[in-house]
Amino acid sequence: MSKANPNLLFINYPLLDKGLPTHNRTDRSISPNLAFGYLGTIADSLDCNVTIIDANFYLRPYNTDALITKILELKPDLIGFSVFINNALWGYEFLNLVKQVYNNCLFVAGGPHASILPEELLAHGFDICCRRESEKTIKELIGYLRGEIQLSDIKSINYYNENKEIINNADREIETNLDSIPIINYDLFDKLYFSPENVATTKFQVFTSRGCPNRCTYCNSYGVFGSGFRTRSVDNVLEELELIHKKYGVKKINFVDDYFVLNNKRVVEICEGMMKNNINLSWGCYSKAGAIGDDLFEIMKKSGCDHIGYGVENVYPKTLQLINKKTPLRKINEAYEKTNPTRIHYKTNIMAGFPWETVESLRTNIDFILAKKRKFEALFNPVVLYPVPSTKLYEDYVNDFPIIKDHWLNKDFMLENSDLSSQGRMKLNFFNLNKKVIKEIKFLFFCCKIPPLSTLTGFKFFILYPLNKFFYSYWGAKILELVYNTKQHLLEQLPKLLNFIKALTRLKSSAT
Known part of the structure; x- marks a missing residue:
């Protein structure tokens, strides 16, 4: 295979027709895929023809048939997939469907699942797996x-050789200078990402480390x-923020680093740079509880910070x-005491x-919540x-617990548990937890949905506020859960009751 200007296609394959909970804007993709942005930008700079398609983008979704038709139209020389454990099975199914009608290209997998289990992805039809970061x-x-080099010359990939043997090339050295990676060319993405409708409500993602x-x-x-923990320079970060704000009209961002507030001095410099350069963005980030210094909250707030996610977990x-x-x-506890007066919204992960x-362990977390x-x-x-x-x-x-092994390859299992986090259901039970523990986990999920006392309005205020000490206790929340579940049960039964009344009315009418 030798082509001077190859066609590269990077895709997030469709989940919309797989029975997964992707039926509204919240569940679908709303922000450009950063990994494809970095890779596509590099490929574009090397005179490749680059197309990026997120089949689950809510403003331009593709089902399986539509995306396969698009692939036949583009005739790519390489198709890049980003594979995660919770959608790997759908990726394998889609790959198989594509290869039935178009097989004149390299099928390349990247993403977390490809980094961890490359042999599995090769066994399911991929030609090459890219481990870890893939800019080089x-x-x-x-x-x-x-036709300039051989696969054997490329580090951090897995592939089949001509004898159908899996070859695991050596790991590539980790890139320590993140500024050497070009800033994303956002022109490569669908223009609808930057439409007034999407920009008004979407927090676009930015990596700084x-x-x-x-x-x-x-x-x-x-x-x-x-x-290794590596960071982009402050100037490099500000250059991207100014670009997406002033050229593409982005109004909201989320720094999606695992640990944005590790170096308080660096965060101060980013905040000061945003204000100095009139980069008027509202933004959020993730932080370890207790990592934000006392003086940092004020400048974060001034520069547009409106949300902090604390990774407490338990x-x-x-x-x-x-x-x-x-x-x-x-x-x-100190993180809550310091954050609350700033009026910066904050959310805590509880696992x-x-x-x-x-x-007992769940009760400790419930009391804390x-x-x-x-x-x-x-x-x-x-x-x-x-x-x-x-x-x-x-x-x-x-x-x-053998159920853990390869559970992501069990289609019925994955479909049954795909809405676990968002709905607070506890179908998935990897570790054979007993019924009392499962019931308490459901109660923990319910407690997370109870609104904070200071946000109560209207009817909820008049009911809960006078007895808040009770209702924001374990047994008070149990009563709220009982009321909520009873209401939900009645709402579920209401259509049946109305149908019964209609049938009874028709029966009486026919009798007379």
């Missing part, structure tokens, strides 16, 4: 398409980005120790469903633990 890899793959200094036992960041001492979270409860989970909702304007995002290959937690428990 894409340059060399283009060189391969042009890669990697994480922590090694939480449930997280696979190390498997994707390696052990407050039960045994769990914090076993997941290698080293932030003491004292620091977590449940660990192998050692008990009613309710106390914070009563005292502060605190929001919580509940998630159920998802065991990911290559993490310490997965490796420690996969032999004791």
